[in-house]
Amino acid sequence: MQAYPGLYPVAPPQSAGPEPLMTSALAPPQVLTHAGFDALLAELKRSGHRLLGPIVRDDVVVYDDIESTADLPRGWTDVQDGGHYRLQRRGDDALFGYAVSAQSWKPFLHPPGQRLWSARMRGDAVQIQPEPPPSERMAFVGARACELHAIALMDRALLGTGPGDPYYRARRAQVFIIAVNCSVAGGTCFCDSMHAGPQVTAGFDLALTELSDQSPPVFLVHSGTTAGSAVLAAVPSAPANAAQIAAEQTILAHTRASMGRKISSTNLHDLLLGNLQHPSWTEVGERCLACGNCTMVCPTCMCTSVADVSDLSGERISRSRRWDSCYTSEFSYLHGGSVRHSTAARYRQWLTHKLATWHDQYGSSGCVGCGRCITWCPVGIDLTEQVRAIAAPPAG
């Protein structure tokens, strides 16, 4: 990879998660019935976790609070394409038979708004009240391989080697993760190209594979941490047989073969950075709405801006940060104006950061191939097409 004359220091790739997480091959997998899975969720709840998992709301699969498996999107799957999402019946009782939810776990680890401190003036004295980091324990139920990779990327950026972000750290440190191997790829998925799925390999406490065509339907369960093993040991399960273990690989092979999109991930860094004046940037800039949806749904877009507000009396002030996006003009506003004034420049910033300069900054790609930016772009702009347009020899 050629060195990009950028401004970023090269951080050595490292796991910055709160607890080292093991890979799946350590303990023999167990088998869990739907009733056993419910008992497992109840056990997590009992131990003080807020259960978060997929539900259907307004015709879309989203992550929200759940009570039990009764809340999960039983029997639903999704049809996804550029700017298009519809739910469809599967004809079975699969609980995780959809591909990828509308939003990732990002809002729970790195919420859209976060107060940092507030202050109060009393006479000439200023009292500063720091905002304490939250202490909630959350359990993520149904995290996909691409999402675990995205969380690892956020860990690297927001925890890093320095003090990191105390709010992210506090939320992240207490998360219990139940991952799911994808049994179906969505129309915009390309995790296989990004080496970020569909099989979960690290970063989970428990990992499930849903064997929905068995009767009764069961889950194959791997423990990734001692915390995971302990919760699993507290509920009834049985050792998996050879056929069940083999079924997992068959399912994953099918998922790999059904990726809706693909991208050539060999040296995207040099390809994109060597073509900053390619005419296709202008062309995509004409179609792009600068609406920011792609950055909002991307599980690795974590930029924020910080603002101070005062109340009417001028006696109370608070500082908050909120999600921001490289598509807004304020984001790149320096003295006198925005340095990325055209939409084409903003799109180029987003894509080259995600696929190229992220390597310089963090030692890996910033894209995990979840496809959300394609599905949830109102006009269906597709980064895999953009990469192809740039890779194509110039016309004429």
Added chain:
Amino acid sequence: MRTVTRKSRLAVWKFASCDGCQLTLLDCEDDLLALAATVEIAYFPEAGPMNSGHYDVSLVEGSISTPAALEHIRAIRRRSTHLVAIGACATAGGIQALRNFADAAEFAAAVYPQPEYLRTLATSTPIAEHVPVDFELRGCPIDKQALLEVLAALQAGRQPVLPHHSVCIECKARSSACVMVSRGSACLGPVTQAGCGALCPAYGRGCYGCYGPQEAPNPAALSARLGALGVGAQTMRRLYRTFTAEAAAFRAESERHGA
């Protein structure tokens, strides 16, 4: 940090409009006392008798649609340190700007028995077309928290912290399902300025654009998609010509879809 040394004088003015925006001020319930402690409401026809003199802040509701209004807004500008245009009428001509696309005299003849007594302009236009405006607070109606933020900012001598980007960013921040992607409904959110908290999509409806164009609107690209979703020329024209028809980007786009 500046402390408040004297109450600032606030006036609320009304031109062609429905009163909804100025009533937002009275709707500030819990904050009215704090407001009264820092601001002297010196002129407010909705709330009491009139006063005279110079104002630190003039909130101006409504569009300019008569020759008398044209004179009046200039006088208000002269009497105001800060002039804040509030609402879709004052910032983009309002619904009444639909007359700009038709023959106002014909409308008058259809509605009034003796239209010759009317003194009206052929157009309904935003305040900023006639006098310099210090801040435009968008929306139909405006949001009361945004109004309080503008007043607090003016009081402190800082910039109001209010967004100029798309509604979509607020829509995603509240985890609403995108009605365009998940239902194929027409939504002006991508070309409209945020500030409402993405109210309409949260109730399953596309945005009607009542906050007017966002900072970098690309309605032509949105229309191309809406066309593919089955929106015809007439509907397209009406979409861009509802609350903020006179906003330049929406006006130009509506005209691309016929007169």
